[in-house]
Amino acid sequence: MTALSEQLIDRILRGDRRTIARAISSLEAGDAFSHNVRVACRRHVGRAHVIGVTGPPGAGKSTLVSSLIAGLRARGNTVAVLAVDPSSPFSGGAVLGDRIRMGVHQSDDGVFIRSLASRGHLGGLTAAAADVIDLFDAAGFDTVIVETVGAGQSEVEITRYADTRVVACPPGLGDDVQAIKAGVLEIADVFVVTKADLPDARRTASDLKSMIALRRNTQNPPAVMPVSTVDDKGIPELVAWLADRTVRGLRHADGGIRQARDLVERCLANDNFGQAMGMELLHASPGHVTLRMPVTRTQINFNGRCHGGAIFALADMALGLACNSHGMLATLIDSQMSISTALEEGEHLVADAIEVARSRKIGTYQVRLTRARDDKHVAMLNGTVYVLNQPVDVPELPAS
Template sequence: MGALPSGLLQGERRAVARAISRIEHGAAGSHDLVAALAPHLGRAHVIGVTGPPGAGKSTLVNALLGALLARGERIGVVAVDPSSPLSGGAVLGDRVRMGEHGAHPDVFIRSLASRGHLGGLSPAARTVVDVFDAAGFGTVLVETVGTGQSEVEIMSVADTRIVVSPPGLGDEVQALKAGILEIADLLVVNKADLPGADATARHLAEMLHLRAPHAAGAWTVPVLRVSATRGEGVATLVDRLRAHGAAVGHGRRLQVARDAAAQAGGPAALAMRLAAADPFVRATGISCTHAGAGSAEVRLTLRGEHLNFSGTCHGGVLFTLADTAFGLASNSYGAVAAGIDAHITYQEAAHEGQTVIARAHEVSRNRRLAVYRVDVVRDDGRPISSFTGTVYIKSRQHEPAAPT
């Protein structure tokens, strides 16, 4: 079997089911699956539905399924069940609540246990979203109970986030105040057939108004009254969901992941990898303690083998230390940089047992040449050496990191 079950990209249900169960069981090959999905992502509109327990999230999802099916869509649903330690506990409950459309051939519902982190998004949930996306489902709905953890996670997975609140100004609205409001792209006051919905909607609108303007600026968060059981307000909700999806684009979770990868693979990581890959650095006992674009810090605790015949730190060791910081700082941009000149001065001696620290920073840089200064100090802060060096910047790039 290939990394992708055959028929998955064509949206065949059996292939979708097989892919999801591989993820759930963490089966061998699920890593390959995740990688194989990657080129097929970013089309689905991923909609997160969160809010306090009993707000009517599942009922609303069911109502949305009806409206979206009527528009000819195929929809995937991920329901994260906070209560059950085992996937399967309240699955039946969700199936029943969403059951009206759950059996439709264009709907695929999967409940997942939240695996311990209370109310949060199951780690598998994100990958199940990917499976639906690759399988060509136009919309993916993700239901989670609103707790601190899931808010943050749903924010990174969904393109559009609905926060559902029942009528009433009690604990639920207090919970909304406690931060969940911040992540809403749309606020839904559900159970609008019950008394108090208008007052709750007004209250929420006031809270939105008081809150600092959204950084994104362009989108104004609407407060919508819906009766999920009666289907009232659902068509308007779908229109606003689509408007938001069109405004922000699809695939936010992929951008979030790319940003994280860029962080992880940034200049610091590159310099750390270069240091770790340098046998001479390792043999000398030098450790790299900081690296950034154009800067680096390395240290060495002096042992007997680092001393000269006078019993103080060998000049060659200090040069090596300074030169290592110089090399890491100058190579940290990604392009290979070769030293073409270096000059060192010695001010004070360093002794066995002391830690010697070399800090490199960039003095100047153009397209081809860069100059660095390295200050070498003892752990008591005394300057013992200073170093300047020039590199020639090649057009060749360092090899990207192999994924670990």
């Protein structure tokens, strides 16, 4: 590591705001400095309480976060907030709205608020968000709050980096409580019924309670707490409930999302073929990997299109990383690929590999390949892997 980056890292760990802001931009862009930031932060994480706040659009998440900041500050906690907006291709619109709404806290030194918007690349956002959470943790913030709109897989995955998951449910969902994605229901530690000053709030709270009661085998059933930011009702109770939680650093647990990502990162960095093809990691969690690859001149066939072998190569790599992400060596034994769209030089191809099923010995995976520019379907690969009784063994990444 150069003397300059060591100096910058030192400033981050001391909580210097300007350097933290610069490091976040670096993590977003994935530039050369970002690698050093990630490696350095990793040694200093696990102290902060990471709270994920998710819920449908307009549920009152940002307003709730603003009240939580006030409540936590009153207890002397420092708070960093990351607002993630996967739907917005620009750092404007709703994200800017969030900045303004939480604006009263911007002049407070114990509060740091940052928005992260997708740059149009699926999956990359989750990776950047995970890195920013670690950065805030390493920089010494007591509480890190992450706000995401609970719509798709990548948002749910972001909340897997949290120690405590808050799902905001606005009143009026009524019978549509079921409409809250099943994935979101599974992850909740507490359901906050927002806008509790509105008439339907009681009904929403009781619907949620009966839904929880119906679900069996729940050892730690999620709490249901109504709050209203209009008159601050329920906010002190929620802040006290959050402050009482002692969970920390869950995202680094064995078999967890962070471990899978570290492993996948190392596998890709140590893969000569993947490196030669310019493959880049956008997302990794247990059983799920997203890669991107540029279509270069050497991959173009006699017909001026991307060679089918190059498309297969990316699919195979993504599948290979997804099936090895659990830490046990697995190898492809059978696959079938269908291609529907030709690609030209200069395009980028994205491969999203997900685990469909896995037993002790056999795993089945599906890889969806799309053109990065417009998410157009390019190809689909279905594959079966054989799991060996042997751990994945790849060297650590050096700090450069």
